[in-house]
Amino acid sequence: MFKSQWVNIIFIIGLGLGTSAMAVEEHQHYSMRDLDKNLKKFKAAEDSKEAQAALQIMQQTVESYQKHLPSKLQKLKAEDAHVVAYQGLLKDLLKEIKKAEQLVAAKQLQEAQNLSVKMDEIKKQGHQAFK
Numbered sequence: 001m002f003k004s005q006w007v008n009i010i011f012i013i014g015l016g017l018g019t020s021a022m023a024v025e026e027h028q029h030y031s032m033r034d035l036d037k038n039l040k041k042f043k044a045a046e047d048s049k050e051a052q053a054a055l056q057i058m059q060q061t062v063e064s065y066q067k068h069l070p071s072k073l074q075k076l077k078a079e080d081a082h083v084v085a086y087q088g089l090l091k092d093l094l095k096e097i098k099k100a101e102q103l104v105a106a107k108q109l110q111e112a113q114n115l116s117v118k119m120d121e122i123k124k125q126g127h128q129a130f131k
Contacts, residue, residue, distance in 0.1 A: 038058045039120060045109065055104065093122045
């Protein structure tokens with residue numbers, strides 16, 4: 001009787017842990033799609049309100065990724081060169097997003113949208129190295 005209860009408890013705990021891990025992976029995958037989708041929205045924005053909304057979601061996505069490393073890097077130490085490079089790319093991307101937000105706030109939408117080229121380059125560089 002006790003053995004079957006223990007087996008059930010272990011099974012339920014294992015199932016819960018497995019589901020949690022899959023949920024984290026799905027969240028990260030969704031965030032990267034979200035980043036890409038909002039970069040496209042930002043490039044196509046016709047007014048500062050649209051641009052600011054897209055930039056805000058992009059910023060939240062990057063900040064989330066600063067806290068959650070891709071599975072490829074999770075087992076590495078924070079000082080590892082790959083982790084440092086990954087975090088550096090995220091900081092660079094966040095810096096460009098903040099520059100764009102400042103330009104949009106200053107009513108310089110076209111100038112802000114020109115930064116999307118650099119944002120896209122950083123995103124692609126990170127995707128190639130850390131997908």
